[in-house]
Amino acid sequence: MSRYNIRVAVSFGMMFLLLLMVGLGQSWSLCLSIVNLCLISAIMAMGVNIQWGYAGLFNVGIMGFTALGGLSAVLISKESIKEAVNAGGLKMLLAILIFSLAIALGLYIHRKFKSKGLVVVVLLAGYFITRYFYLDASQSIEAINPAFSGYLGGLELPVILSWIVGGFLAAGAAWLIGKISLGLRTDYLAIATLGISEIIIAIIKNEDWLSRGVKNVTGIPRPVPYEIDLQQADWFNELVSKFYAGSLDLLPVSEQAIALRDYLSDASIVFVKLCYSGLFLAVLLLIIILASLALNSPWGRMVRAIRDNEVAASAMGKNVTQRHLQIFVIGSAIAGVSGAMLATYNGQFTPGSYIPLRYTFLIWVMVIVGGSGNNLGSVVGGFLIWFLWIEAEPVGFWLADLSTSFLEKDNYLRQHLLNNAQYIRLIFMGAVLLVVMRFSPDGILPETNKKL
């Protein structure tokens, strides 16, 4: 076994052991929650790794792309609000049509007549007509039962479909950004992604007719069975009583029924999470297989050649900007898929929770720590950093508590430290990123096929 293979085996083994410890020491339900979020994080990290590791494209707006995925989970799976659709659906559709028409017309005029003035006139006129219909439509939609709905709802399709749609939505946004800013200075893309993600979040927070805004959407339908149905299903009852037969037999007959009920509720929670793990693992494996096939193909070699020496690659006739655009779109699409998966798993879409620290920065730390350019590295990074992130919160609080325990309960400094302990994570994660970038830029699993 080569040294690299040992590294892979050891890092995955360690991760497995850590999770096993959580399972045995805390609870299997918690362990599976961590595993599921680790799997989603690993997919997000893969998306970023494709952009940064394969092509050196810096995306500061991952948050926006994952939010688009989350939005698609809502739009695909929630039941549609008939009254709202009747009240404003058509007008909203009209507004969107006029807007797209104005942009299409603007583009056509730009291509055909090269007149900037005319383009501006067309776009402005389109904007005002759109705005007229849009204001009317959004008001009438938001007026319908605002406490419970106040939005259009979704298409009532299976939620799994939204994973694909989320990918496409994110890809569309990425294409737009990439088309504008790629081919110019490399930091323009970073700035543009920062901008688009802020705007996506602003839209999701403020357009109540679309996403209910900060009122949140809860109860996104699940792709897996509900606990309560499982507990009532005969096959599940049999399975659980067989599984726990040993410990049930030790109890007196009178207590067996009560014990079985406890086992059933625990087992149903674990079972549901296991179903999610299976789904997420399938997506992760699919993406890993596709990514490594792509990376080892002629296309992958071209991409790495471009990353390592753009001038030489373009001298060989490779279209650098086009490849960059391709990779940027693919990576963002994966971020969109993972965002849809996350919203599905949480069962809710909460626009207020999209903060850069959690959705942009943490993912970056995963990629850098795991090893940029290495897909398995991103997976290890995703697992490890998410694990630390979850387990670091109580530790940070405990440290703040301990270090001020000599002070009185209502001491100002102690209160302040305890209140703001959460920001220590921000400082800590920033420091991890800087230290790893500087002292171990290869990460845990270095890129394997660096030499062409």
Added chain:
Amino acid sequence: MPELTDILNSIILLLNFVFVPGLAYGSQLALGALAVTLVYAILRFANFAQGDTMAFSTVITILITWLLQKWGITLGSVPTALLALPLAIIVTLIYILLTDKFVYAYYRKQNSKPITVVMASVGVMFVTGGLVRFVLGPEHHVFADGARFIITAREFKTMAGLSEGLAIKTSQFLTITIAILLVGFVFYFLQKTKTGKAMRAYADNQDLALLSGIDPDKIVRVTWALAAILSTIAGVLYGLDKGFMANSYHQMLLPMFAAVIVGGIGSPMGAIVGGFVISFSELILTYAYKKFLIYLLPEVLQPDGLVQFLGTEYKFAVSFVILVIVLLLRPTGIFKGKVI
């Protein structure tokens, strides 16, 4: 036809809600953008930590101000924060030089790709943002003291005999005056002093500058010093005007970058012009023109709605759209910055 007083009222309305705030916000953006563009020209990377550095220096100023107020030292009608400025600049400079020593210097020596340094600056941004939030939390703090207004709306109304008032806040007046003085100083420094000339030479052609015996470490230090002065003053003026909130400083990053790119990246003049372009576009597009039109239009034509191009919640969309337009039409910016 509207009467003369109506026309005057409508003009005062725009002056009060668009022009004066635009001038103040534009000056704050311009100072921040000037820091970004100087760092860009000399150190050759887009500094994502700029917004949070401004927040950091403002936090230091606030802490010193609170201490001064506790000791009973104030400046009368002028905000005490101005007294705290010099010390805050020094602390900020020390912090920036530390980040340079431990983070950026390494990549400079390695001759890393600019994008790697940008990423390191994102790391610095998060550490700085964490420090800021750790000290003052995410809440809104008002630290301006002294007289709030130079002219209140009511004083103006009685003076001019109009129904619309033009209020000028002390913070707005201070912002504009200090910005003019500071920009004058920076330009004098860059154009006339020996160090300033060396900086420009270094920005223009690094190898040639090194060849003619310019000390690169000194250039870097002076650049960071200018950035510290500009960031601290921009941050404190913004905080005096709108109050301190960690997140709003972080979100100033996009308008500042947009200002730099609009003006031409690496061009000091461009950063200033860009700052005003962004601030006025933001205010013109998010201002509700209802009242303005009521003054000017006959009753039949008066609008029911707010007559707003964009809701205020989308104000960063303005910077972004301007950024996109510039990237599409003239990627070098107004003053021909570096694009490749």
